[in-house]
Amino acid sequence: MSILPSTQTKTEALQQPGNPAAFAPSTALGQKDFLLLLTTQMMNQDPTQPMDPTAFVSDLTQMSQLEATAQLNQSVMAMTAGFQNLQVMQASSMIGKNVVAKGEVFSHQAGEASTIRLNTSEPLKDAKLVITNGSGVVRELSYPSLARGDTSISWDGKNAAGLDMTSGEYQLVAYGYNAEGDIKSVNSYVGTSVRSVSVEPDGSMMLTLATGERVKMDAVREIS
Numbered sequence: 001m002s003i004l005p006s007t008q009t010k011t012e013a014l015q016q017p018g019n020p021a022a023f024a025p026s027t028a029l030g031q032k033d034f035l036l037l038l039t040t041q042m043m044n045q046d047p048t049q050p051m052d053p054t055a056f057v058s059d060l061t062q063m064s065q066l067e068a069t070a071q072l073n074q075s076v077m078a079m080t081a082g083f084q085n086l087q088v089m090q091a092s093s094m095i096g097k098n099v100v101a102k103g104e105v106f107s108h109q110a111g112e113a114s115t116i117r118l119n120t121s122e123p124l125k126d127a128k129l130v131i132t133n134g135s136g137v138v139r140e141l142s143y144p145s146l147a148r149g150d151t152s153i154s155w156d157g158k159n160a161a162g163l164d165m166t167s168g169e170y171q172l173v174a175y176g177y178n179a180e181g182d183i184k185s186v187n188s189y190v191g192t193s194v195r196s197v198s199v200e201p202d203g204s205m206m207l208t209l210a211t212g213e214r215v216k217m218d219a220v221r222e223i224s
Contacts, residue, residue: 094194094207100222105211106190108157110167116153117189117221123148124176124184131155132171146176146186169211189221 100117108114118129129141138159157165174186196208205217 088197088199088205092197094223095197096193098191098193098224099207099209099220100189100191101207101209101215102187102219102221103190103192103209103211103213103215104172104188105169105209105213106172107192107211108155108165108167108170110164111157113157114155114170115191116155116172118146118151118153118174119187119189120146120148120151120176120184122178122184124178124186127174127176127186129153129155129186129188130173132173133165133168138165138170143176150189 106114106116116129118127124146125144127143127146129143130137131139131141139155140160141153141155143153159165172188172190174188175183176186178184190211192213193210194207195210198206198208200206206214207217207220208214
């Protein structure tokens with residue numbers, strides 16, 4: 001029995017489509033190709049008008065700098081991608097954690113006091129903290145003055161009539177007046193938990209809180 005392929009088999013094998021890309025020359029011009037071009041140019045130069053060696057060195061230096069820049073860009077991109085992956089892994093550990101973050105919405109538990117932290121960049125007087133829900137104003141707390149920096153405020157969970165409010169989400173608005181009499185808003189920081197973490201197109205980390213608010217990572221003041 002013959003082990004040689006038949007004529008028909010040989011013909012079919014020759015007619016099988018190949019992979020042109022596997023044999024296609026590289027389209028990238030590297031330093032080796034650049035040196036080959038320069039060497040060929042020197043071998044075929046006009047003896048009466050030889051090449052300027054200064055121009056040769058300058059071209060070679062520019063080629064080396066271009067390759068170094070391309071390699072540096074690739075390294076920076078790889079480092080950036082690795083850093084973002086590390087950020088995601090670190091931020092994922094925050095899911096379910098209790099945090100104190102900048103926001104205007106907080107969760108209140110009936111029968112318990114809620115602690116709110118106010119922050120102002122300058123001393124204020126006649127400050128007010130207005131607590132509201134879906135039905136309107138629940139309670140308005142007044143303070144003769146607020147010192148610059150953080151001030152902890154405790155709400156006993158009662159409305160203006162002294163009745164305990166039900167559990168749920170409430171909104172905050174805080175403001176006061178500076179020495180010139182201008183009204184100034186006051187930043188509020190509330191306790192909540194982290195529901196999820198996401199990465200924005202610009203690489204920044206965003207936290208979705210239990211209240212539904214989305215804040216940046218740098219808005220978090222405490223983690224527990």
